[in-house]
Amino acid sequence: MFKLKKRGFTKSDLNKTLSICKEMSYASELAKVHFREVSLENDGPNNRKLIVFVHNWARALEGEIMQGHVVDQRVAAEICDILDKGGWLSGSEYQFVRMELLLHWKYSEMIMTGRERNLYNTDEFYQRLHGVA
Numbered sequence: 001m002f003k004l005k006k007r008g009f010t011k012s013d014l015n016k017t018l019s020i021c022k023e024m025s026y027a028s029e030l031a032k033v034h035f036r037e038v039s040l041e042n043d044g045p046n047n048r049k050l051i052v053f054v055h056n057w058a059r060a061l062e063g064e065i066m067q068g069h070v071v072d073q074r075v076a077a078e079i080c081d082i083l084d085k086g087g088w089l090s091g092s093e094y095q096f097v098r099m100e101l102l103l104h105w106k107y108s109e110m111i112m113t114g115r116e117r118n119l120y121n122t123d124e125f126y127q128r129l130h131g132v133a
Contacts, residue, residue: 009078017063017079024058025106031129035104054097056083058105065107076111103129 026032039051060079064071080094089097102108102116103126112120120126 009075009082011082013064014060014079014082017060017067018056019063020066021059021063024055024104025062026104027106027108027130030131031104031106034129035100038100050093050097051100053083053089054100054104057097057101061105061111062107065110071107071110073111073113102126 026035035054039048042048042051057076057080060083061071061076064075064079069075102112102120108120108130109117126132
């Protein structure tokens with residue numbers, strides 16, 4: 001089963017998880033195609049940074065899963081904080097990366113809040129990307 005960590009997520013943990021998981025797992029082939037389209041549409045330097053952030057956030061979370069660790073909202077927040085070194089993510093940028101992560105990442109339900117779960121469970125686009133509808 002899953003192991004709970006006794007301490008918070010660290011920069012060293014981040015480096016390890018990123019080395020374990022080389023590619024983000026997508027919710028479906030459609031999600032993968034759509035994420036690539038989003039990446040192409042957001043190819044400016046600042047936007048590109050956000051796309052890379054989403055990808056690395058997913059990889060780090062997935063690296064934790066691959067090691068048998070619990071992945072939940074707390075772990076997702078800790079990883080996000082470490083990835084956001086220097087605090088460059090503004091509120092709207094954070095909302096963008098979180099939305100893209102939840103829409104495209106295979107294991108997004110693990111880190112959803114109750115409010116997000118209610119919203120996405122009735123969202124047709126999310127359902128299509130996750131192969132539910």
